[in-house]
Each structure stands twice: as C-alpha cells, then as structure tokens.
Amino acid sequence: MKIIKAGHVYELAQQDAHANTPPIVLTFVNREPKTEHPGTQTQEVLRALIDRTMHCDNCLRWPGNDLIIHHLRMALVLHESRALLRKTEKGIIAPENIETASADGHFVINRGLSSHDATFYERKPKPDSPYFPVMPDHSQGKAVPASDWADVCSSSKT
Numbered sequence: 001m002k003i004i005k006a007g008h009v010y011e012l013a014q015q016d017a018h019a020n021t022p023p024i025v026l027t028f029v030n031r032e033p034k035t036e037h038p039g040t041q042t043q044e045v046l047r048a049l050i051d052r053t054m055h056c057d058n059c060l061r062w063p064g065n066d067l068i069i070h071h072l073r074m075a076l077v078l079h080e081s082r083a084l085l086r087k088t089e090k091g092i093i094a095p096e097n098i099e100t101a102s103a104d105g106h107f108v109i110n111r112g113l114s115s116h117d118a119t120f121y122e123r124k125p126k127p128d129s130p131y132f133p134v135m136p137d138h139s140q141g142k143a144v145p146a147s148d149w150a151d152v153c154s155s156s157k158t
Contacts (some may be wrong), residue, residue, distance in 0.1 A: 001013060002085075004025070007028070008027065008028045008030045008037075008039065009025065009026070009027050009028070009039075010025070010026045010027075011023045011024070011025055012024040012025070012026055014040060014052065018053055022143035026040070026045070027039035028040060028041065028042065041079075042079055043079050043080060046072055046075055046076040046079070047076065049072050050069055050072045050073060050076070051115050051117055051118055053065050053068050053069050053072065054069065054115075054117045054120075055115075055117040055121075056117050057069075057121055058117055058120050058121055058124070061126075061128070063126070063128045063129050063130050064127070064130070066126060066129040066130070067130065069121075074078075095107075
C-alpha cells in the first residue's frame, strides 16, 4: 500500500498483475473545504471486506473467518455510531423521532440486500467456530447450542 494523499487516496498492491496493469487506487471522499473530491467511505470498504471474507469462507472454511467477520462488523458499527452521534450533535437527526420496533423498543433497522456469498455464509452451519460456542436465536429469544446450528441456519433466516 502506498499513501498518495494521507487519509484520502491510496494505491493498493496487486497480486498476479501484469507489468502494464494500472494500479488500483482507493479514494475516500474528502469533504474538507477547498480540497473536496468524491470517493467512497470506510464503511463501504468494510462492507466489501465482510463480503469478501464470507466468500473466502464459503470457498474454504476456516473458523478464524468468524472472528474476522465479527471484528469487521464491530468496526462498521462503530463507524456508523460515530456518524449517528455527529448527525445528532449537528441537529440533523433527533433520535427521539426515529422509528422504534414494537418488539424491543430499539431503532428500526431495515435490512438491505445481502450478496449470495453473505446469504450462504449466514445460513451455513459453523460448529467449528472458535468465537460463538452458543449462537443466539433472535427469532425465539433463546440461545441455541452449536450442535443445533444446522437447524437454525436452514430455517427462517433470509
């Protein structure tokens, strides 16, 4: 990785590239006055990394991928938490006006579309996972032993 513009533009190393292959440039959005330019957000890169890790796990299972996905998800949640705090501080949103679910009283989250890799990964039993000895079954409000994951994974998850 080569830093082109700290915090905003990076040239990424490539694997198996030919000599005339152009570099991969990762550009993050810049909203700083007088230096603005379009680009992606860290959250979008994290989403891609999560999907990529799910894809790799679907190709060749490795229990450590569960840890990687968990921590990438937590990084994504922390970035989005920061965004919610900043929007609240700026008066862009009022958290008391955000819709809440009747089931638990927390913010309503509309689930977006997952890739086929993510859908398959989420439904796949993972009894070898070092991270989740008991997976919560949120649809029934109770914990499910790892030995029963196959039943949970093949049921109503979408």
